[in-house]
Amino acid sequence: MPIRCILHWQPNQGTVVNSQVLNEISQCVETLNGVKEGRCKASLTFYRPNLRDQSVTIDFPRDFLGISMLELPNKYFFIIRGQKIVLEADSSILLIMEKLQSYKSKVALNFEGVLYKLGDFQIRVIKVVPNQAESLRGIMVEIEYLPISSIEKSKQIMEEFIDIWKEIVAKKSLAGQFMHAEPNYAEYGLGDNYTSQHTAVQYAAALAQLIQSAQVRN
């Protein structure tokens, strides 16, 4: 499948992300003649172990995450970032987890986005909002290059596009910037051919960055 790169918005020290920033960013896409094509959504859920003895939490992963994507309704992804594990499963895995009763969902976040088409590229402007609430927690942009599936082969063109994108955003003089930190896919056992598992890993990494920068600011 076509490769994607995810950039997350890093607000400047002392500022927070808000819907005005989101609007400005959407306008940047329109500046590039991006055409609105539709919507996209992903949900991320943090899981915590259900323990008989609370003192042993240290023995269990703290970063166990589940991801569902609207574009893949029959699939579910699990990630344990600390151990670089990603698993793609049928959505029935959720029923299995429910029956096992060993882990419970604690926090859920939604990645809600608008999809724009720009020639061979597609851009998703994504807002990160908690489930059941509207408050904006973060912004991400997902850049997809349709003709190529190889991460290596698409590196150059992706980097060029990202540079153009950053320049356009910079002109708006917003209080922040887009950051791009590509995960080490090999550590997750993923190859050069891009898959939904790569997307899941990127979502988890971007979220970790958002959480980290929020913690630093606070």
Added chain:
Amino acid sequence: MATSSLEYIPEQQKSSPTHISSGQLPLDLHPPQTVEDDISGTQLGPDFPYYIFSEGNFLWKGCVRQPWQLMFCYLLQHVEALEILLQGLCGVQRERLRIHEICLKSGPHLGTVASEVRLLCDLEQSEPSWSVRHVGGAMRGAGAEQVSVLVRSMVESKTSKNALRLFYALGYKFDHELLRVGFSFNFYRGAQITVTVASINKMLKLHATDEAVPVTLGIQMVEVIAPATSENYTEVATAMSSFCEYLAPLLHLSKPGVSTGVVPTAAAAAAALMSDGGGTTL
């Protein structure tokens, strides 16, 4: 608990030391860890998937650390006869089966109750494919009494290859593993039925599927499974029972604890099937 098990006791084996009289209760191959709520109370919605099992034939319980308990013996040659019979009945090609099943149990402290999950790796494909399966307890209550098959919930999910790593990381521990080698038929006859005939093999070294040995030479398990919902499980059970009657020349269905005895003509029926390649009408 209502169970139908296919008993296979060739006459020749009656006096074998491993043959235990059919009066004894067959043990469940996969003893459930938790018991599901009575389905007649409809705790779960109408679309909740249940799998109906008709398990049996050699019923053993345990893992590599426990002694095997064998209930019924089965001569290898009858497997071929059974295959010919099934081929004629199902009208589909058989599929070869080579499944590595790893049973994991929750470690100490994890979960308010202990849980068990099975990882299955299909080794018959060119690229091994994994799935995760949870088998629930058996259906209880009035509804269960009325059907002649075992009704249990079973949920399965295909996964990418990291399933074992993930569950270990989540705090699950290896309990036992086995390798099923045989064949299966998947067809529709009143219900979507899968008949599996397989030998159960244990591994002498952890995960060493190339070095698996049969738990007991010549022992095979015949399993008949059909998916069902809480709305249609009686119809599916009827379809399964009807189908299993066709296997009567070689195998018998029975509830556990209720002996149907040996199929006295099993050996002769098997010989007839083998000699003319299935043209015999039984």
